[in-house]
Amino acid sequence: MLTPVLENNFSWRTQDPEYDWDMVGHLLIKNGKILLIDPPYVHGIEKAILLMGRPEAIIITTADHTRGSRYLSYKLNIPVYVPDQSDSISVSPVKTYREKKIANYEIYREGKIFWLNSRRVMVYKKKGDEVPYKDEMILADSDGSVITGDIAMGASNGELLVCNEGFTDTPDSLIVRSSYESLNNAIKGISQNNLICSHGNDIIGGLREKIIQKKIQ
Numbered sequence: 001m002l003t004p005v006l007e008n009n010f011s012w013r014t015q016d017p018e019y020d021w022d023m024v025g026h027l028l029i030k031n032g033k034i035l036l037i038d039p040p041y042v043h044g045i046e047k048a049i050l051l052m053g054r055p056e057a058i059i060i061t062t063a064d065h066t067r068g069s070r071y072l073s074y075k076l077n078i079p080v081y082v083p084d085q086s087d088s089i090s091v092s093p094v095k096t097y098r099e100k101k102i103a104n105y106e107i108y109r110e111g112k113i114f115w116l117n118s119r120r121v122m123v124y125k126k127k128g129d130e131v132p133y134k135d136e137m138i139l140a141d142s143d144g145s146v147i148t149g150d151i152a153m154g155a156s157n158g159e160l161l162v163c164n165e166g167f168t169d170t171p172d173s174l175i176v177r178s179s180y181e182s183l184n185n186a187i188k189g190i191s192q193n194n195l196i197c198s199h200g201n202d203i204i205g206g207l208r209e210k211i212i213q214k215k216i217q
Contacts, residue, residue, distance in 0.1 A: 001048040002027060005202055006143055006194065010052070014042045021167060023067055024198050027052060028141065030115050035059055036078075037139070037147055038198040041068025046075045057081055059113065061149030062136035063093035065198055066100045073104050080105040081113060083137040084120070090134060090150075108137075116141055119186045121151055123163060123178045133175055134163060138186055145194040146207065152183050153200030160210040166200050180216050187211075 002010040008029040013022045025039035027049060034055040039045070045068070049055060058069050058080045069080045082105045085093045097105060110120050116139045123134040139147040152162050162179040165171045187208075195203040203210065 001042070001045060002052070005196065006145065006204065009141075009143065009145070009196065011196075011202065012040070012042060012045060012048075014040050019167075021199055023065075024200070024202075025067070026147065026196055026198075027055075028116075029053070030142070033114070035114055035116070036072065037061070037196075038065040038149060039068050039072055041071050046072060049076070056114065059108070059116070059139070061139065061147070061198060062134075063091045063096040064136075065149055066096060066102060070100055070102045073102070081108045083107070083118070084109040085135050085137075086132065088132045088135045089125075110137075113139070116147070117190075121182045121186050123151065123175065123182050125172070125174050125178065133178070138183075140187075140190050140192050141196070143194075144192050145196045146187055146190075146192040147196040147198075148183075149198050151179050152195060153197040154195055154203040156201060158201075158203065160195070160203065160207070160214050161200065162214075177216050180211075180214065184211055 005011050010027045013024045016023050023040040026037040028035045034053050036058045038060055055078055057078050073080050084107055118137045118139050122132045125133050136149040150163050153166050155161050164175050193207045195207050
């Protein structure tokens, strides 16, 4: 059920029940501690997780990714860490947590969260917009990985996709450009070279080259 991605990094996936894309969760291990990132629920996943050890917490990158957090938080008796995030075109965090009945949560901000470093990424369709199209966190791991929510993913052919590529057959060029620039700016100054994605496919190695080579209209 858990697929090895890197040493001490495992993933699982399931089809989103409402949309035509996969939801991907990741289990990270460091010094015997376990974190769950954007975890979707699939039958039996809590048992598979416990075989790896006792998790410390669930971290979600965006309120769009509550997924199986409420159930797993209850079953595993662990808190959910949610990002400092404003209302965006895609989601209203406070409303979402209330509707999803996620009560056992703590808000994390830019900086350190467990052994990960978090950076906020905001995507605007055009300059001057007051409400962002996307507002989420990326997480940098010490194993050389950048963990993303919706802003970026790998395609089945290894190509780098940025929001809203991968979610529609007709991506909006303004959103794609803004997502690309936001991702590029967010990872400047850090040595991460893998992309760990909550949708699509992980990219192991060559992330910076793919960002440089990507052609944006």
